[in-house]
Amino acid sequence: NAGVTQTPKFQVLKTGQSMTLQCAQDMNHEYMSWYRQDPGMGLRLIHYSVGAGITDQGEVPNGYNVSRSTTEDFPLRLLSAAPSQTSVYFCASSLNRDHYGYTFGSGTRLTVV
Amino acid sequence: KNEVEQSPQNLTAQEGEFITINCSYSVGISALHWLQQHPGGGIVSLFMLSSGKKKHGRLIATINIQEKHSSLHITASHPRDSAVYICAVSKSGNTPLVFGKGTRLSVIA
Numbered sequence: 104n105a106g107v108t109q110t111p112k113f114q115v116l117k118t119g120q121s122m123t124l125q126c127a128q129d130m131n132h133e134y135m136s137w138y139r140q141d142p143g144m145g146l147r148l149i150h151y152s153v154g155a156g157i158t159d160q161g162e163v164p165n166g167y168n169v170s171r172s173t174t175e176d177f178p179l180r181l182l183s184a185a186p187s188q189t190s191v192y193f194c195a196s197s198l199n200r201d202h203y204g205y206t207f208g209s210g211t212r213l214t215v216v
Numbered sequence: 217k218n219e220v221e222q223s224p225q226n227l228t229a230q231e232g233e234f235i236t237i238n239c240s241y242s243v244g245i246s247a248l249h250w251l252q253q254h255p256g257g258g259i260v261s262l263f264m265l266s267s268g269k270k271k272h273g274r275l276i277a278t279i280n281i282q283e284k285h286s287s288l289h290i291t292a293s294h295p296r297d298s299a300v301y302i303c304a305v306s307k308s309g310n311t312p313l314v315f316g317k318g319t320r321l322s323v324i325a
Contacts, residue, residue, distance in 0.1 A: 136312060145317040146302070161312060193259060205249065205313070207259040 105130050109194050109208030116184040116215045124179040124211050126194030132206070134197045135177040139163065139190040140210075146193065152177055184215045219243050222303050222316035229323050235290040237319045239303030242284065249313065250277050250288050251302040259302070262288070293323045 110125045128135065136151035138161075148161030152171040166188060168180040177196075181188060194208040223238045239248070250262040263270050263277040265286070270277050274293075279286040290297055303316040 143317070146304075146315045148312050151312055195259075204261040204264040205251075206261065207251075209258040 107194055107196055107206050107208040109192075109211055111211060112209065113212050114214070116181070116213065118184060118186060118215060120184050122181050122184065124181075124192055124194075124213075126177045126179065126208060127175050128177075128196040128206070129175065130196065130198070130206065131174060132196035132198050133174070134199065135171065136161070136195050137167070137169065137177070137179045138193045138195065139188075140193060141190050149179065149192075181213075186215045189213060189215045218316070219307075219314050220303055220305055220316040222301075222319050224319060225317070226320045227322070229293050229321070231294060231323055231325050233293050233323075235293050235297075235321065235323075237288045237301050237303075237321070239286045239288070239316055240284060241286075241303075241305050241314075243305065243314070244308040245305040246308050247306040248279055248286050249304040249306070250286075251304060253300045253302060253318070255299070257299075262301075290321075295323045295325050298322050 107128045133154045137149040138146040140146050147163050149163055149167050150161055150169040152158045155171050155174050158169050158171055171177050192211045195205045197203050197205045220241045229235050247264050247266045249264050251259050252262050253259045265279050274291045276289040300318040300320050302318045304313045
């Protein structure tokens with residue numbers, strides 16, 4: 104089925120561990136982005152990419168890395184997990200963010216202990 | 217001040233009621249999005265609009281560019297409409313989405 108696939112759905116990490124959240128889309132969308140959602144804060148942009156080989160920082164990039172080696176994949180890496188990174192993470196893609204709607208992944212609930 | 221403001225923050229309605237959720241923004245935009253998120257669930261795009269009005273089933277979205285305001289209406293509300301509704305704008309100049317903080321809707325049978 105066409106869409107945005109995020110894995111894993113749930114993850115518990117210990118402080119200091121690293122991990123990669125996977126995001127893949129099969130719609131040939133150029134624009135991909137990662138958000139975190141925290142109670143009372145709404146969705147906040149972590150990193151985004153306007154095409155393969157191009158990434159840029161969003162509102163809350165510290166502690167996260169991204170890469171975009173292919174159009175389909177946009178993984179988010181937590182370098183050294185901290186309790187402040189406990190959140191729900193969403194990946195989203197769009198054909199063109201100015202003129203097309205967004206498709207969101209189902210989310211990853213991450214707890215850092 | 218946030219660039220995107222939604223009201224109300226929380227809304228409780230009886231089944232069958234007509235519901236309106238409002239979104240005001242303070243920046244130039246190329247498009248406005250309405251999103252829906254069910255409890256514990258993913259985020260679904262309901263509408264993207266840059267002018268006028270769009271309708272899908274019992275949902276209607278309108279936008280007034282001059283007044284920088286959009287409304288999401290739900291007719292004949294049902295408990296399954298209970299969700300958080302999020303307004304987001306694509307600012308002019310090909311920049312990332314800016315989100316409102318959402319409106320939590322509960323529809324009681």
